[in-house]
Amino acid sequence: MQFTFSEDETLLQQSVAGFCTTHGSSASTRKVMETEAGYDSALWRAVMGEMGLGGIALPARHGGAEMGHVGLAIAMMEMGRVLLPSPYFSSVGMAAQAILLGGTDAQRDALLPSIATGECIAALAWRGAGRGHEPDVRLDDALRLNGVAGFVPFGHVADLLVVAARRESGEIVLVAVRANTPGVTIERHVSLDLTRPLATVRFAGVVLSQDDILGSGEDAAAALARTLDLARIALAAEQAGGAEAVLDMTVAYTKDRVQFGRPIGSFQALKHRMADMMVEVETAKTGAYYAACIVDEGSDELEEAAAIAASYCGEAFMGCSGNAIQLHGGIGFTWEHDAHLYFKRARADAMLLGDAYSQRERIAGMIGLEKVA
Amino acid sequence: MQFTFSEDETLLQQSVAGFCTTHGSSASTRKVMETEAGYDSALWRAVMGEMGLGGIALPARHGGAEMGHVGLAIAMMEMGRVLLPSPYFSSVGMAAQAILLGGTDAQRDALLPSIATGECIAALAWRGAGRGHEPDVRLDDALRLNGVAGFVPFGHVADLLVVAARRESGEIVLVAVRANTPGVTIERHVSLDLTRPLATVRFAGVVLSQDDILGSGEDAAAALARTLDLARIALAAEQAGGAEAVLDMTVAYTKDRVQFGRPIGSFQALKHRMADMMVEVETAKTGAYYAACIVDEGSDELEEAAAIAASYCGEAFMGCSGNAIQLHGGIGFTWEHDAHLYFKRARADAMLLGDAYSQRERIAGMIGLEKVA
């Protein structure tokens, strides 16, 4: 039992934090978020190359650093703290995991190293464009893809798309297809979360080869489910980082801002609200760390840990970022203050991989609550 | 639009409030609640006789005062404020309404006047002894009653039982049976709410005559449903009164109690908690008044108003009485302080006629939320 950073992990955390503080200022984030790409390619190269974060949770064989999901969580938490706009979560936290879990050795060898270096940006297209969480892309027996995938983070800059589709039999199939394949169109949207744009990806008779198929049937369904759980855990770390950032921002502001002759941070109503935020922040961090450990330890509690971390951290970040706006008063809901950027990230995060309600319903099943007496 | 007391209503409120203040002290309530009867028969005669509250919502023909359900709400609110221990709600707020709505003219004439004067204490036995809300008493074709009814407030002192049962056909039937009829046994329980004891009523081959049957089938089911809604509205008024009482008690205590060199009521965290309580208290009163008006105006919004008042007022009273314990600190959870009496009343009230969840599910249906797409 050593539920605290190892020396390596401490070093990693410090170096990512240092990087994010230097390169993730509010001014630079705001500049980048106004661009069409939505990320800074020089920064991307630095994150993936110099920092080596692209392969953090990958085996060495695929260009990875073997820091595991705790390492990934550390990276995500620090990036979440500054809302670093980049396809990191999409490419490394989602798509690469799908390939690792769902692909053959040959496919991993072929695809993962360039994702790890950042040369190839990948994205996971797994759900339709509506409110639900089901794939809405079909792969017919002639290996043609048709349909729509929605809410793909940084889909518009993806080189490679990992797509969850259904065969005519209804079976899940995971495929990897280059974004520039004829018949693929990608539409970038103006997105609520300004720092992580979403895209809709449309497939119109996209012709695949057998090699593009990562896997089918139960294996693919399991790989997809596990990929989403791993993504939830990585996202939980980001949410915990974001929640901590808005708390720190709010503490600093309320120590400074004077009303009624006192710093407003000395008013008990505000202090207690921030105290409650701190409880949520620390528990969110715990939840993210714990779930990441569970992955690295190969525990069979992974699904449970993912559902716990996702439901807790998602709501904690939404709650804390909402409180941050409230406690900043008038300035808190202006465009020029960063509070809304976190608030919107929190909302988008909470909707990306299924809501807290559905995660808790999963937990209810796991702990033996019967649905029908 | 005159959504405030008329002169008559103001007078009624003042007189009931005066009575309750005089006769409903903590000391006398505590004395009464330790007795087997659980109420004070002299006080009961005064409430029903001198005060004339027994017939407040009944037509003059049945010995009523024709002050309507607003009148009943006023009485319940004041009694709720002091937790006056008496079978008033059970006899007047529940059983009398069931007879009025479900019985024939002859039955009303025979039964209601003595309930109005308080000579006859009636109780409504409508649900089984488990968690659900279905009758668990059966009336066979030979007019024999068998089964169990649970959670009958003051059932142990009832002279007359109005029972909701099912015929062999499954139809609802409402019957009125004297408590001393052979085959009826009534067990008083030590109850969570010390000021309103509950009883279990058992029927073992109780033989009825045709005259004991108030009504059957859809009419009886409708009368029962409406009776429960009227009871919910009366109870909502009690809950609002109880919530206001604990707020006032808490305000008085926190103005007085000094810690850290200040009255604790000057600490913002406590002030704000009490402010939130006040919002709930005033809205609960609004909800009870509004629903009572809706009844008296013969509006078709009665079901909606009952569901709204029940769900809101129930939770408001639970919340406020819980907060009252918290804000009183250590003394708040002692037996000798009254806070727990209100807390327990709030909990019992909220479970007596169906929980807030089920009331909100009713509302969802009324406002057109579809269950199956």
Place this chain on the structure above:
Amino acid sequence: MRTGFTPEQEAFRREVAEWLDDQLSGPFASIRNLASMSAMMPERREWERALGKGGWSAIGWPEEHGGRGASIAEQVIFAEEYARAGAPGRIGHIGVTLAGPTLIHFGTEEQKRRFLPAILSGEELWAQGYSEPNAGSDLANIRTKARLEDGPNGLEWVIEGQKIWTSLAQYAEWIFVLCRTEEGSQGPKGLSFLLVPLDQPGVTLRPIRQMTGDAEFNETFFDGARTAAANVVGQPGEGWKVAMGLLSHERGASSLAIQMTFRNELQKIIAAANANGAARDPLIRQRIATAHAGLKLMRFNALRTLSKGDNEMLSRESFIHKIYWGTWHKKLGELAMDVVGAPGLIAEGDAYAFGELPQIYLYTRSETIHGGTNQIQRNIIAERGLGLPREPRG
């Protein structure tokens, strides 16, 4: 006590509804059901004029000042029908509900003659100038200054300073400005309530973009702005009293109109939930039912306060409206977003502009802040409603 209306009041309701429907089916069809506060400004100015011409602009004002001396019940009815008809948010509301009543109460005869008719007719719109960057919750901490000076047009107030959250100032002709006119005064003392024309070189506006992407509010800079010496309401130095009288007007019957807007929003949420299947989610059902119940209760809370008339405006329940509706609406915004689901994360076009339901989500974050934060509301409730001791000042 009763919730219903008399036959005369119901007849009045029909009259209102008919007039509104005529107008909004006819000449003003283009602005019916308009959600944005900043679109279609020329049409909305015309609408203000039409209200004035029809005698519907300020029915609660006394007849001697051009109103109808409408009873509270009639004002309730008008507000409800106005919103039910889908009439647009009033750009004249600061004049009608704040400036006008203040002038009626505190103004000189000359001021009433000068300003009230143009408010009623919709010719002059008003903005308000209270808050400052350092006087948000702590309104008495005002730093904007004015001094009397002889100028080319006689004795004039000359104003220096900055106001913030001045809604609609870009469209308005006049602004009322609470400012410090006694050198060295502090807190609520030494303030005056000035009426200042906006179209002059000494006034500069800077729009404040909100998190919704819209710029509904402005910062207004006064840099030697001028107004005639006579344009002070009440005595110089007694502006606080005037402003506080005005703030209590702000809490009045207007909340009823907003509730009809809320009702329309809730209807849209229900429709969306039925359409996309969210209505089958038991938690969503509970939350929508809670919202519906909360809205009904909000209406009856307001009717309860209004039924007591002006004399008893300080009963406990009169303090709860602002925090109640702000909090209710914020929750409605969260519910709206949860009903829409992930599609709410995507704008409808190329601008940062979302569908109506996600927009509620963003917009409502400000509603527990502006017009007195929930924290300030709770202080007021605790101290004035419950008589709890004040917080020691630092």
Place this chain on the structure above:
Amino acid sequence: MRTGFTPEQEAFRREVAEWLDDQLSGPFASIRNLASMSAMMPERREWERALGKGGWSAIGWPEEHGGRGASIAEQVIFAEEYARAGAPGRIGHIGVTLAGPTLIHFGTEEQKRRFLPAILSGEELWAQGYSEPNAGSDLANIRTKARLEDGPNGLEWVIEGQKIWTSLAQYAEWIFVLCRTEEGSQGPKGLSFLLVPLDQPGVTLRPIRQMTGDAEFNETFFDGARTAAANVVGQPGEGWKVAMGLLSHERGASSLAIQMTFRNELQKIIAAANANGAARDPLIRQRIATAHAGLKLMRFNALRTLSKGDNEMLSRESFIHKIYWGTWHKKLGELAMDVVGAPGLIAEGDAYAFGELPQIYLYTRSETIHGGTNQIQRNIIAERGLGLPREPRG
């Protein structure tokens, strides 16, 4: 970072589990899975002695003082296995977790020799005397006084005053009492930390009946109570420092044991929900799932703090445990009651004593109050965890 244990630690876990199971299947079967804190007292005293004899009473104490010097991981394991085995709540816990560690840290050699062995062996039980009627949240406002006097047994402290919430005092041999020993001193100054025998004429107990119907706590009146002059821990006048050191022990690993109790309660709630159909209610399902998630997170919150060791006990997360578990448990009580439904309104017999699940509902109302109210916890978190400014004193 890792959540798992080493093979050596797992071996230790088996050893603990085996010993506990032997005892609780054998001589102590009658007190296995005992919910009440006040029942079966003679057996529980025996149990304390058995723990002492087996060397399990205070495994975290240093070996030189009779403990095992167990690592934090081992303490975690012991606490978990203790609760998992259904071993009874420890009536020796005030001695083992509060008095003992305080003496180890602040006591003289003589005091250690006198008191520690009897705590370890279960021969002497302890009670705590901090709170007073007027020193609840404001602990420094203590009025109980003691002065040194020459008596028949030499120099003695003579104590006058009243303590409240002295749990287990009716069973204990000793109580530690924080009292004012410097005439006219105020606040945290001039207090001393005295060790006082309970069995003497100057001490009177009055049980405090709680809303559950039980009387777990007492008021303890000191009316010329006496203890030897040497029975002061630390310097006279420096009792505050000693008491505060002790309070921080109170927040330690013991929360892990309580979590296993919580786990058992949650299991019972799940079983009840499955049995009576509450498990089909979607909201109940959500709340049970939330409770389960919250409990897991509580455990890992504690492990996170404990993993840092003593040196970093002041990191942010170390402040959250009390408010977290108190609040969690209170919600669990509400959930328990909602799962049981109306049957929870009825006592199981003729006494005011309810089933285990409703009992949680009643009992937990005190848990956000005693040991520092949630309000005080939030002050501590805000000021010490976040560095926010202090509230001005009145």
